Amino acid sequence: MWFKKASNFFVGLPTFVWLLIFYALPVLIVFLLTFKPVDSAGGIGAGWTLSTLCELGNPNYPLIIWRTFWLGIVATAVCIAVAIPISYCLSRMSSQLRNVFLMLIIVPFWTNFLIRIYAWRVFLHSDGVFKHLLVLIGLADESTVLLYNQWAVLTVMIYTYIPFAVLPIYAVAEKFDFSLLDAAKDLGASSFYGFRKVFFPGIAKGVWTAVMVVLIPAFGAYLIPDLVGGPTSELVGDKIAQRVFNDRNLPHASALSALLMMAVFLPLIGTVWIRKLKSRKANAEVADA
Amino acid sequence: MEILRFENITKRYGDNTVLDNVTLSIGAGEVFSLLGPSGCGKTTLLRICGGFERPDSGRVILDGVDITDLPPNRREVRTVFQNYALFPHMSVWENVAFGLKTAGMDAKRIAEAVPRYLDLVQLAGFEDRKPGQLSGGQRQRVAIARALINRPKVLLLDEPLAALDLKLRQRMLIELDALHDDVGITFLFVTHDQQEAMSISDHIAVLRGGHVEQIGTPPELYEAPKTSFVAAFIGDTNFFPGTVRRVEGDYCDLEIEDFPTLRLYNDKKIREGGSVHISIRPEKFMISLDKPGNIKPNTNLLQGKVEDVVYLGAHTRYWVRVNDWRVAVVKQHYGYALDERRITWGDDVWLRFEADNAYMLDRYAEADENLLLLPDTEEEAPTPPDASEAATASTAEGATASTVSGTTP
Numbered sequence: 001m002w003f004k005k006a007s008n009f010f011v012g013l014p015t016f017v018w019l020l021i022f023y024a025l026p027v028l029i030v031f032l033l034t035f036k037p038v039d040s041a042g043g044i045g046a047g048w049t050l051s052t053l054c055e056l057g058n059p060n061y062p063l064i065i066w067r068t069f070w071l072g073i074v075a076t077a078v079c080i081a082v083a084i085p086i087s088y089c090l091s092r093m094s095s096q097l098r099n100v101f102l103m104l105i106i107v108p109f110w111t112n113f114l115i116r117i118y119a120w121r122v123f124l125h126s127d128g129v130f131k132h133l134l135v136l137i138g139l140a141d142e143s144t145v146l147l148y149n150q151w152a153v154l155t156v157m158i159y160t161y162i163p164f165a166v167l168p169i170y171a172v173a174e175k176f177d178f179s180l181l182d183a184a185k186d187l188g189a190s191s192f193y194g195f196r197k198v199f200f201p202g203i204a205k206g207v208w209t210a211v212m213v214v215l216i217p218a219f220g221a222y223l224i225p226d227l228v229g230g231p232t233s234e235l236v237g238d239k240i241a242q243r244v245f246n247d248r249n250l251p252h253a254s255a256l257s258a259l260l261m262m263a264v265f266l267p268l269i270g271t272v273w274i275r276k277l278k279s280r281k282a283n284a285e286v287a288d289a
Numbered sequence: 290m291e292i293l294r295f296e297n298i299t300k301r302y303g304d305n306t307v308l309d310n311v312t313l314s315i316g317a318g319e320v321f322s323l324l325g326p327s328g329c330g331k332t333t334l335l336r337i338c339g340g341f342e343r344p345d346s347g348r349v350i351l352d353g354v355d356i357t358d359l360p361p362n363r364r365e366v367r368t369v370f371q372n373y374a375l376f377p378h379m380s381v382w383e384n385v386a387f388g389l390k391t392a393g394m395d396a397k398r399i400a401e402a403v404p405r406y407l408d409l410v411q412l413a414g415f416e417d418r419k420p421g422q423l424s425g426g427q428r429q430r431v432a433i434a435r436a437l438i439n440r441p442k443v444l445l446l447d448e449p450l451a452a453l454d455l456k457l458r459q460r461m462l463i464e465l466d467a468l469h470d471d472v473g474i475t476f477l478f479v480t481h482d483q484q485e486a487m488s489i490s491d492h493i494a495v496l497r498g499g500h501v502e503q504i505g506t507p508p509e510l511y512e513a514p515k516t517s518f519v520a521a522f523i524g525d526t527n528f529f530p531g532t533v534r535r536v537e538g539d540y541c542d543l544e545i546e547d548f549p550t551l552r553l554y555n556d557k558k559i560r561e562g563g564s565v566h567i568s569i570r571p572e573k574f575m576i577s578l579d580k581p582g583n584i585k586p587n588t589n590l591l592q593g594k595v596e597d598v599v600y601l602g603a604h605t606r607y608w609v610r611v612n613d614w615r616v617a618v619v620k621q622h623y624g625y626a627l628d629e630r631r632i633t634w635g636d637d638v639w640l641r642f643e644a645d646n647a648y649m650l651d652r653y654a655e656a657d658e659n660l661l662l663l664p665d666t667e668e669e670a671p672t673p674p675d676a677s678e679a680a681t682a683s684t685a686e687g688a689t690a691s692t693v694s695g696t697t698p
Contacts, residue, residue: 177372180377183368183376185340185341185362186367187367187391187436188362188363188392188439201379
C-alpha cells in the first residue's frame with residue numbers, strides 16, 4: 001500500500017515541480033512586482049508601494065480594459081456559437097468525411113501564426129481583394145478602411161480561435177449518445193428544443209473548456225491588435241507590451257497582467273465553487289431519499 | 290378495433306431489403322409482439338412506426354390517420370428505447386416531465402401528473418436521482434413512465450428487457466403485463482426472445498428476413514406453426530418428412546423413410562401419395578421404460594434407445610434414437626424424481642404419442658433444422674444396423690440395470 005502511494009507520489013512529482021517552478025512561482029512574482037516601485041534605470045526599486053495600482057486609474061485605462069473585455073467576450077461567444085454546430089456536424093459525419101474536415105480545421109495551424117495574420121492584412125488591406133469585393137457589390141465605398149480598427153481585431157481573433165473552440169467541443173460531442181435526440185423527438189420535442197435541452201447540456205463540459213481556452217488568450221491578445229489594430233483598438237496586451245518594451249516599467253506591466261489574471265481567475269473560481277455547492281446539495285438530497 | 294396498421298411496408302438499404310411488403314394490423318389495447326431473429330427487420334418496422342425511418346413504400350395508419358410522413362415529434366406514439374435513452378443530465382422527475390413540457394402543459398398540471406406516473410412504475414421517492422444513480426430495472430421504469438405520461442395511442446417497446454439479467458427480466462415482464470392492464474394502452478413489443486413474446490403477447494407476428502412468417506396468438510403459433518421456421522424458432526420440435534398412405538376419415542398413415550409409419554390427424558386433407566413435413570413437439574411424446582398398456586386407437590408406439598439426457602429440474606430432455614432418427618422428447622417430472630427409476634443413457638424406451646398431436650407444415654426448409662436445440666447432425670457415429678436391432682429386441686420387455694452398463698458410446 002505504502003509502495004503504491006509512494007510510487008504515485010514520485011510519478012506526479014516532476015509535473016508538480018514543473019508547475020511550481022515555471023507556473024506558480026512566476027505568477028507569484030508578477031503579483032509581487034505590482035507592489036514594487038520602478039527605478040530610473042528601468043529595474044525594480046527597493047521597498048514596497050501602492051503607487052502602481054493608483055496609476056491604473058489613468059483615464060486611458062478603463063476604456064482599454066473595457067475594450068479588451070468586450071472584444072474577448074464577443075470573440076469567445078462567436079467562436080462557441082460557430083463551434084457547436086460544427087462539432088455537431090462533425091460527430092454525425094461518417095468517419096472518413098470527418099477525418100477530412102478535422103484535417104481542414106487543423107492544417108492551418110501548420111502555418112505560422114504571424115504569416116496567417118499578415119495574410120489577413122493583405123486580405124483586408126485598402127487595395128485588397130475583400131475591400132474591392134465590398135465596393136463592387138456596393139457595401140463599401142473607396143474610402144472605407146477595413147484594417148486598423150477593432151472590427152479587424154475582432155475578425156482576426158475569431159478566425160484564430162475558432163479551432164481552439166471546435167476541438168474541445170468536438171471531443172465531447174463525439175461521445176454524445178445521439179439516440180437521446182431521437183428520444184427527445186419521440187417525446188414531442190422539435191429539433192431545436194432537443195438540441196437546446198438535450199444536446200447542449202450533453203456537451204456543456206466541452207463548451208466550458210472551449211470558453212476557457214478561447215477567453216484566456218483573447219484577453220491577453222497582443223500580436224493581433226498590434227498587427228491589424230490601430231491606436232483606437234489598443235488592448236491591455238498592447239499596453240503590457242508597451243510598458244515592458246518602451247517604458248521599461250515592469251511593475252506597471254505586472255499590475256496590468258495581474259488585473260487580466262484576476263479577471264479570468266475570479267469568475268472561474270466562482271463557478272467551480274457554485275458547482276461544488278450544487279453537487280453537494282444534490283448528493284445530500286439523494287442521501288436523504 | 291384496429292389502432293395501428295402497417296400497409297405493404299417495404300424498406301431497403303442499398304441492395305439489402307430489410308422489410309418486404311409487410312402488412313400488419315394491431316388491435317387497440319392489445320400487446321402485439323414482433324418476434325424474430327436479429328436482422329429480421331423487426332426493429333426497422335418499429336423505427337418506421339416511431340418516425341425515425343421512412344419506408345420506401347407503404348403506409349403507416351394510426352387510428353385511421355396516415356402518419357407515414359409525420360416527423361417523430363408529431364406522432365401519438367412513444368418509444369421505450371433498448372438502451373432507455375434517459376437524459377443523463379436530468380433528474381428522474383425532469384425525465385418523466387419532458388414529454389409534458391414539450392406538449393406545452395402548464396407547470397401545475399405537470400406537477401400533478403408526474404407523481405402519478407412515478408407511482409405507477411413504483412418509483413415514488415426517486416424524483417431527484419439522476420439516471421446514473423439508478424439500477425437497470427429502475428432506469429427501464431423511468432423510460433416507461435416517461436413514454437406513458439403523454440398517454441400515447443401506441444407504446445413501442447424496443448427489446449426493453451434485453452439489458453436486464455434473467456431474474457429481473459422475468460419480474461419486469463410480469464410488471465409490464467400488469468402495467469398494460471392498468472393503462473390499457475396498446476403495446477407494440479419487439480423482441481428476439483420467444484419466451485418473452487409468448488408470455489406477454491395477445492398476438493405475435495413472427496418475422497424473418499423482412500417478411501411476416503406467421504401471425505397468431507401464442508398457442509396458435511406453438512401448436513399450429515405454418516412453417517418449419519416458426520415451429521423451430523418457437524420452442525423445440527421434431528421434423529419428419531413423409532408420404533401419405535391410407536387415408537381413413539380424418540386420419541391417415543404417414544410413411545417416413547427409415548422410421549415406423551405414423552398414424553396422424555390429416556388436418557391438411559392430403560390425399561394418398563402426397564408428401565408433407567410434420568412437426569411433433571418433444572413434450573407430445575410420452576417416454577416410458579415399460580411398454581405402455583391400454584393403447585387407445587390412433588396412438589403411435591415407437592421403440593428407441595436414449596442417446597442424450599439433459600436434466601432440467603422440472604423436466605428432462607431426452608434424445609432418443611429410433612431407427613435412423615433422433616427424436617427430441619421432454620418428460621415432465623410429476624412425481625418425486627429421486628424415488629423414480631430415472632430413464633438414462635442407453636436405456637431402451639417406449640415412445641407413445643397420439644395422432645392428433647402432430648402438425649402438418651405448409652412449408653419446410655432444411656436450414657431451419659439448425660434452429661433446433663440439438664440438430665440431427667450427419668457426423669453421428671453410425672452403429673451397425675443389426676447390432677442396434679438385436680439390442681432393441683433383447684431388452685424390448687423392459688429396462689433393467691444391465692442395459693445401462695451395456696451402453697455403447
